Amino acid sequence: MPAPHIYHLQDQQWDHMLLGIPRLAVKDRRVFEAILHVLSTALPWDDLPEDFGITSRTAWNRYQKWQREGLWEDVLSGFLGSCDATEQQLWLRRLQEAALQRTHKYGTRKRPLLAEH
Secondary structure, eight states: OOOOOOOOOOHHHHHHHHHHOTTOOTTHHHHHHHHHHHHHHTOOGGGOOGGGSSOHHHHHHHHHHHHHTTOHHHHHHHHHHTSOHHHHHHHHHHHHHHHHHHHHHHOOOSSOSSOOO
């Protein structure tokens, strides 16, 4: 099975997210891309490609931190808000399908990976 495509944010998408979420730092970009990759592909966190330049542990810890702080929904909404309508629907479908795959493979989660949009 071929490796899933690695998506990198466009500069204007990241700028849009930084403006909308002041608590994000420039260094969070690669972390967000890594989290988005894992959540949209249903890969195990430990299978995060090295291309992201961060460890799977870093991505997992930041995702958990953003979840605890209530920031993840804002970050994801900021990203989706930087996409056109077609791209938004594509990402939502990818994220929902991957969440469903994870549920079938690993069982249910205490917290949803995605908020309803």
